[in-house]
Amino acid sequence: MRIVLAEDSLLLREGLVRLLDEAGAEVVAAVGDADELLRAVTSHRPDVAVVDVRMPPTFTNDGLRAAVEIRRTAPGTAVLMLSQYVEESYAADLLATGGGVGYLLKDRVARLSELTDALDRVASGGTALDPEVVAALFATRTRRRDPLDTLSPREREVLSLMAEGRRNQAIGRALSLTAGTVEKHIAAIFDKLGLPPSADDHRRVLAVLTWLRGSANEP
Template sequence: MRIALAEDEALFRQGLGSLLRASGHEIVVSAADAEQLLAEVVDARPDLVITDIRMPPTHTSEGLTAAIRIRRLMPDVAVVLLSHHVDAQGTVELLTAGGHRIGYLLKQRVLDFEMFAGVLERVQAGESVIDPEVVASALTARRERRAVDSLTPRRLDVLTLMAQGYSNARIARELVVTEAAVARNIALIFETLGLPQDPDIHRRVLAVIEYLNR
């Protein structure tokens, strides 16, 4: 396969690139950040993109955002995302992007390179492969967040308007309350749904998804 590899940790990128070349693959892009990946991937026309979710400059979701943009530009390109930790937001956005030929693995899986290489082949062939640990975490989180049914009527009203994409200011106007009151209710919604403040979790998105999946 012709592979585009994006990883800001130089040793990891070089090591993985060497293993892939030794397995007969061609590395057509070796990028240290998402910006470089996006700049080179269209001309390189790879069969598969491997990218870390967290990339410079903020080390949050640059790699994920780049992967989604690449799939929109080149829908037939296979994409495998890597992450050091289970990333709930990444799971939601990846699955929302939909389609086929998508993989999401924890970086530790690369240690079993034979398994990892097999996943790359499966994804490039048309399958979608999500790390079992990520799936288990998502299912556990979903069960825990059934608490949406215990929200008070007012908080359910707020969540309903959130699901319509309204800002706090618009919700306040709709319910004829202050923005401060809306913010308090949203904080209590997050608490009820078991969504602690975490840079890896987009709590507003997950709260809305739980509401829509009631």
């Protein structure tokens, strides 16, 4: 099985290369951003693209958008998405592209048997969804449509500290996070709250306003 791997963290990328090798796969390219991923798939035409959801340049859903493009331009290439959190809207977008797709939490990938099984499923045209993703997809059918519901617990912590007026460095100290991790969380918050880049609106302020409205409505 020939694989193109896309993961922006160098350490995690190298670890995944070793895991995929143990799973009996051949990693023909390992890249760090969505643009490189698209070029690598065009060049190598792998059996499977293993892709992180959040990648440069925006660290929001660049990996997902690249995966959807791969399914459109190279339908013979299956896609296995990796994410640190359950992001059901991303999973739904990927599933809409048809068979040969999977979505796993990164914690699950460390289990070689589960990784091998997922690769085999997507490569054969099936699907491989993390059990937590499946549960989240079902939950969205009945859950109240509050944008704050899509935030992970850590993202809620980051947003609450933003509401206190703390800058990224102070947020990192308070939560013992690196500057890059804080930036990733904030980018994810903007994405989930539907706050695209704009010359007219300050997204940080708008995100805090959303948090305040949600807090005011909680019992």
